[in-house]
Amino acid sequence: MSGGLPGFHNAPVSKAVVVAAALFSVAFGFRGHYRNLGLSYENVYGKLRVWRLTTSLFAFSSTPELIFGAALLYYFRVFERQIGSNKYAVFIAFSTMVSVMLQILSLGYLKDPSLNPLTSGPYGLIFASYVPFFFDIPISTKFRIFGLRLSDKSFIYLAGLQLLFSSGRCSIIPGLSGILAGLLYRLNIFRIRRLKVPDSTTSLFSRLPWPFCNHSYQRLPITESDGNNPSNQAHQTEGALTTTEDPMESSIVTLVSMGFDRGSAMQALALTNYDVNLASNILLEAQSM
Incomplete structure (x- = not known):
């Protein structure tokens, strides 16, 4: 788990x-x-x-x-x-x-x-x-x-x-x-x-510089690029994409794109240890009630 x-x-x-x-x-x-x-x-x-x-x-x-x-x-x-x-x-x-x-x-x-x-x-x-x-x-x-x-x-x-x-x-x-x-x-x-x-x-x-824990969770780079998307063009420098995205924020955006509101998405992710699939199931069940 x-x-x-x-x-x-x-x-x-x-x-x-x-x-x-x-x-x-x-x-x-x-x-x-x-x-x-x-x-x-x-x-x-x-x-x-x-x-x-x-x-x-x-x-x-x-x-x-x-x-x-x-x-x-x-x-x-x-x-x-x-x-x-x-x-x-x-x-x-x-x-x-x-x-x-x-x-x-x-x-x-x-x-x-x-x-x-x-x-x-x-x-x-x-x-x-x-x-x-x-x-x-x-x-x-x-x-x-x-x-x-x-x-x-x-x-x-x-x-x-x-x-x-x-x-x-x-x-x-x-x-x-x-x-x-x-x-x-x-x-x-x-x-x-x-x-x-x-x-x-x-x-x-x-x-504090804790021993054995000197590294923090690194943000994941966005690998997708779209030359026709103005938002992507605004974050590119000499053809390289420099923007990074927080994994938790990415999970929230995924659920919001499925039609759920942001507050409910955050609560469902917190309850499911940020498992997007399980969070979406909980939100779908809540809607059906």
Whole structure:
């Protein structure tokens, strides 16, 4: 299942989260501290250090969890493109804080030595993202494997299950805490969905020279030329076409040319990860209702 345009185009906050998770996981993994990064009853209700709270939010507890977690964070960047970086930053902060609070309450209630420590990493954000994934992302294809009816969304669910049960109860508690945080956000508790961070804050992420992410999504050149078209002639220099076109804008133009209005086209593309064919199907079904 596609997560939309490749790379972190229009998703600078998601890029920051993925890079932070990778750097923290690798840095503490090299030091052999993987299994000591999460929250436990002793360090929460004893003396909780800032560094442990930070690593519990960003550093995954093992390499497999890092691989599955980073892949899911990369896919869920589609929600930042859908609601905008300003609101998505609020979603990240809300789901993370609520998830951590629920984990701390769980540790205090259970007081179970076997939960020492909980699995670390951005579980709150990942599993909170499954709530809009379940409700807002439509199924585009269905198929059967060994008699089982699956869809293109099934692989995302399977990756989440792998992550949820990776460490037994130590990973189930953070995962369930994230799902509950996502449900609270969707219920718009305290009108949280109306909040957004300033543009200056989110634009900072796009200006930072993140490691491993130094290239942005390149615009695609227009290869079509028409000597009789005045608009094309206006953008040609010595016979070479120099204008470029944003792929997202190209998708919108395609749907508008099919007779749909621009606002509906943008909403349908956001819901379908910028899949033009699926977006056109949704718009056609909406017209027929």
